[in-house]
Amino acid sequence: MTQPATSTEPRAVLRDQAPVATRPATGRPTVVIVGAGFGGLRAARALRKAPVNVVLVDRHNYHLFQPLLYQVATARLEPEEIARPVRAILRRQSNTEFRMTEVTGLDAGGKRIDTTDGPIAYDYLRRS
Numbered sequence: 001m002t003q004p005a006t007s008t009e010p011r012a013v014l015r016d017q018a019p020v021a022t023r024p025a026t027g028r029p030t031v032v033i034v035g036a037g038f039g040g041l042r043a044a045r046a047l048r049k050a051p052v053n054v055v056l057v058d059r060h061n062y063h064l065f066q067p068l069l070y071q072v073a074t075a076r077l078e079p080e081e082i083a084r085p086v087r088a089i090l091r092r093q094s095n096t097e098f099r100m101t102e103v104t105g106l107d108a109g110g111k112r113i114d115t116t117d118g119p120i121a122y123d124y125l126r127r128s
């Protein structure tokens, strides 16, 4: 059985491919946030100075500014003008890492989410 990964790096950098389980323990709780939409980004930013490790998860590597989708549909804006890389948005937030993966399940009892890249353990979970 696959062991759930833990995210315990003291100053997590924006590396989504490093195996989280190998990171050194800090004793800080891990907050997993599912979705880098308006809600998820706001939650991540609110925790920027909190003594926690934040793991933000999204199936895409960009945040989409949905209210301006119509401008793209009417050719007034280019798609890249309303989609911004999540890592760029959070690059100065040292307690946060971004992982691009699809969430496929939740094990609330085991405090972990399942993703297409394996499980991620959490102490606290925020999902839309």
Ligand SMILES: Cc1cc2nc3c(=O)[nH]c(=O)nc-3n(C[C@H](O)[C@H](O)[C@H](O)COP(=O)(O)OP(=O)(O)OC[C@H]3O[C@@H](n4cnc5c(N)ncnc54)[C@H](O)[C@@H]3O)c2cc1C
Residues within 6 Å of the ligand: 034, 035, 036, 037, 038, 039, 040, 057, 058, 059, 060, 063, 064, 066, 067, 068, 069, 070, 101, 102, 103, 104, 128
């Ligand atoms: C065309 C359009 C115009 C809009 N205009 C306005 C407006 O003018 N004013 C206004 O207030 N609101 C507007 N809205 C609504 C507003 O965009 C939404 O209310 C808001 O985006 C919701 O934010 P959210 O963070 O809850 O979800 P979302 O922004 O939808 O973000 C959810 C994120 O979770 C990710 N995700 C979902 N499932 C998974 C999974 N299984 N694994 C990994 N990642 C996952 C998605 O990729 C996404 O990035 C508009 C919406 C649309 C579509």
